[in-house]
Amino acid sequence: AAKKQGGDQLSLYSLTLDEAAQNAANMRLLLETGLKNNQLVLYYQPIVNSFGGVSGVESLLRIRDPDRGLLGPSAFWAGLDHHRYARDVGIFVMDAAFRQGQIWQQQGLALRVSINISAHHLLDARFLDDLERALRKYPGLPAEQIEIEITESAPLNDLLHAQERLAACNDLGVRVALDDFGTGNASLTYLQQLPAQSVKLDQSFVRDMINDPKDLAIVAAVITASRMLGLDVIAEGVETEAHAKLLAKMGCGHLQGYLFAKPMPGEDIPLWLQQFKNLNLSVLSHSSIDI
Ligand code: C2E
Ligand code: MG
Ligand code: MG
Ligand code: MG
Numbered sequence: 001a002a003k004k005q006g007g008d009q010l011s012l013y014s015l016t017l018d019e020a021a022q023n024a025a026n027m028r029l030l031l032e033t034g035l036k037n038n039q040l041v042l043y044y045q046p047i048v049n050s051f052g053g054v055s056g057v058e059s060l061l062r063i064r065d066p067d068r069g070l071l072g073p074s075a076f077w078a079g080l081d082h083h084r085y086a087r088d089v090g091i092f093v094m095d096a097a098f099r100q101g102q103i104w105q106q107q108g109l110a111l112r113v114s115i116n117i118s119a120h121h122l123l124d125a126r127f128l129d130d131l132e133r134a135l136r137k138y139p140g141l142p143a144e145q146i147e148i149e150i151t152e153s154a155p156l157n158d159l160l161h162a163q164e165r166l167a168a169c170n171d172l173g174v175r176v177a178l179d180d181f182g183t184g185n186a187s188l189t190y191l192q193q194l195p196a197q198s199v200k201l202d203q204s205f206v207r208d209m210i211n212d213p214k215d216l217a218i219v220a221a222v223i224t225a226s227r228m229l230g231l232d233v234i235a236e237g238v239e240t241e242a243h244a245k246l247l248a249k250m251g252c253g254h255l256q257g258y259l260f261a262k263p264m265p266g267e268d269i270p271l272w273l274q275q276f277k278n279l280n281l282s283v284l285s286h287s288s289i290d291i
Helices: 002-036 083-106 127-137 156-172 187-193 203-208 213-228 241-249 266-278 282-290
Strands: 040-049 054-065 069-071 113-116 146-151 175-181 198-201 232-235
Touching: 002 054, 002 083, 040 083, 040 266, 054 083, 054 266, 083 113, 083 127, 083 266, 127 156, 146 156, 156 175, 156 187, 175 187, 187 213, 198 203, 198 213, 203 213, 213 232
Parallel strands: 054 113, 113 146, 146 175, 175 198, 198 232
Antiparallel strands: 040 054, 054 069
């Protein structure tokens, strides 16, 4: 019986491993096919400031799958973070986002555009060439209105390398944001050592801060530390008025989340901006007076 049990456990275990590997392979294939067949699209989510204005938009990658419809990164996560695709994705994102940014610019909408860049691409020797080429292609979008979002996934031994790259981005005028801040285990090191202009407070802290005093403490600490270092703070995952109010009260300058808008196609942004201007965001204006 023991032998049988062991045998079962073994096959169950390897089945799980198999499934995980298969799953990752499918995700990579989805991204590879999407790249090859021009199925990648960017959606854009507005970022607002705590005075009721608009700070910019973040581009978020989607794949238009002929069978399954529009798919978000959870469907191709393993591909996004794979060295084989990171650069191709990054090049697509730069081109699509800067083109859209230039169109808004021509429409009189001076929007800041944030793009997510994988650490694999950032640390690729061709990264700065890729960035400069895209900047040259869309001269109507000033580099100062572009922000690159980097998550804390870059290994520590590459910190020096990342530091150099990001400083070079700054030299071009491009801003740097530390994404998903607080989830990695080297947060404060990154905050101190990477040349960044913004910190994006991870949505997990924002979501739980109302009920969990520990999450609230982390949110408050990140806001305070960032402000002392002269960095903008952007809270992600703001879903309720209670969240927005509390964040604004604590001095968080910028907010992003479903409360304001879900990610949408670029051509929908002008109409959203129009509607947002006509909203009376009492949540935000009252709390900013309170500070
Ligand atoms: P992220 O950069 O932290 O982006 C924020 C994610 O939170 C987005 O998920 C967005 O749709 C979602 N979100 C925004 N507001 C709310 C809210 O109020 N509630 C909740 N529950 N979620 C909200 P999305 O679009 O699924 O993207 C997931 C992640 O995939 C991104 O996290 C980013 O790490 C990665 N990603 C997205 N686009 C790209 C890309 O172009 N390149 C790379 N390398 N990674 C990307
Ligand atoms: Mg991001
Ligand atoms: Mg994030
Ligand atoms: Mg995230």
